[in-house]
Amino acid sequence: MTTIDGVIAIFGLAAITVLTRGLFLIPERDVPLPAWLQQGLRYAPLAALVAVVAPEVVLTQGQLITTWMDARLPAVAAATAYFFWRRDILGTILSGTAVLLILKLGFGW
Amino acid sequence: MSSTCAARQPLWRHPEFARGAREMTGTALGIGAWALVTGVAMAKSGLPLPLSVLMSVIVFAGSAQLAALPLLVSGAPLWVIWATALCINMRFAIFSAGWRRYFGQLPRGARLRMAYFAADLNYVLFLRRFPDPAPAPEQVPYFWGGVACNWTAWQVPSLLGLLLADSIPTAWGIGFAGTLALLGITYSMLHDRATWIAAAVAACAAVAAFALPLKLNILVAIAAAVAIGLLIDRTTPKHVRPMEDRT
Numbered sequence: 292m293t294t295i296d297g298v299i300a301i302f303g304l305a306a307i308t309v310l311t312r313g314l315f316l317i318p319e320r321d322v323p324l325p326a327w328l329q330q331g332l333r334y335a336p337l338a339a340l341v342a343v344v345a346p347e348v349v350l351t352q353g354q355l356i357t358t359w360m361d362a363r364l365p366a367v368a369a370a371t372a373y374f375f376w377r378r379d380i381l382g383t384i385l386s387g388t389a390v391l392l393i394l395k396l397g398f399g400w
Numbered sequence: 401m402s403s404t405c406a407a408r409q410p411l412w413r414h415p416e417f418a419r420g421a422r423e424m425t426g427t428a429l430g431i432g433a434w435a436l437v438t439g440v441a442m443a444k445s446g447l448p449l450p451l452s453v454l455m456s457v458i459v460f461a462g463s464a465q466l467a468a469l470p471l472l473v474s475g476a477p478l479w480v481i482w483a484t485a486l487c488i489n490m491r492f493a494i495f496s497a498g499w500r501r502y503f504g505q506l507p508r509g510a511r512l513r514m515a516y517f518a519a520d521l522n523y524v525l526f527l528r529r530f531p532d533p534a535p536a537p538e539q540v541p542y543f544w545g546g547v548a549c550n551w552t553a554w555q556v557p558s559l560l561g562l563l564l565a566d567s568i569p570t571a572w573g574i575g576f577a578g579t580l581a582l583l584g585i586t587y588s589m590l591h592d593r594a595t596w597i598a599a600a601v602a603a604c605a606a607v608a609a610f611a612l613p614l615k616l617n618i619l620v621a622i623a624a625a626v627a628i629g630l631l632i633d634r635t636t637p638k639h640v641r642p643m644e645d646r647t
Binding site for chain 1: 426433454460461464465468490491492496511514516520573584602611621625627633
């Protein structure tokens with residue numbers, strides 16, 4: 292790979308960012324979507340987030356984890372408990388990360 | 401007259417700009433941790449530093465970057481690299497259908513400029529702020545406020561990760577803070593039986609389909625959640641839901 296190839300590839304990737312994020316924003320006229328699809332789209336962002344989160348929590352190298360002694364599980368439990376107690380995202384991140392670091396650094400999980 | 405005055409006011413002085421930025425700050429720490437780890441991973445991929453910096457600054461799509469890097473380093477054909485990024489970013493195309501309902505009347509240049517900066521969390525928070533899919537003047541400043549916060553929270557740590565890769569201990573698992581941020585956002589979107597079930601179905605689908613290439617498991621999960629969501633919507637008695645766009 293030469294530097295020029297790399298630059299071309301990277302500018303292409305930036306164009307793909309615009310193309311995908313703006314796909315339905317490109318045409319001047321509305322693209323008619325069936326009503327059921329418009330209604331169903333309200334579940335799409337939720338599903339996309341869950342689809343990123345769930346494998347990060349329960350998979351290691353593509354395999355389901357087989358031990359309870361995985362620091363991610365108590366971290367998620369703590370973050371979950373904090374969220375439903377206070378409904379605050381920052382505290383959710385901090386409490387989960389704190390549990391993770393204590394187990395990893397303190398107990399070697 | 402007041403609307404003309406409001407239009408002359410700089411965008412970032414609009415109260416909705418501040419609100420958009422403020423509502424993004426809760427997750428900014430998690431986004432930042434995630435960006436830092438992404439930057440470190442990019443630095444260790446073997447791509448020359450100037451190219452990595454260019455990629456981080458202009459591509460602005462973390463998972464597509466991470467997938468494209470090894471392909472780029474190993475000299476894969478351009479079309480393979482681009483097709484990979486296209487598939488991984490496909491969820492954004494789904495969101496763009498939602499953006500259209502708010503920003504469809506803006507000029508095309510403005511639409512595409514906004515699309516470029518519209519990351520996942522911008523969409524999620526925007527829909528929470530404006531559940532009714534009809535254009536309103538305060539939407540544009542709110543959007544840019546959220547973008548300003550999210551872009552900064554991503555780019556600064558990403559560049560730090562690139563430059564300080566050797567002194568940042570990724571083994572501590574700090575990138576997991578990004579997952580926790582998304583987890584919190586996910587919980588905040590669960591407000592009735594349908595969303596809980598759709599989320600559970602999406603989680604199972606994403607894990608079960610994880611072996612698919614190009615993160616296609618994300619699209620599988622979206623399809624499964626939309627299908628089950630529609631099924632629940634049609635089989636439960638009608639009642640007013642805040643996120644529903646027609647009554």
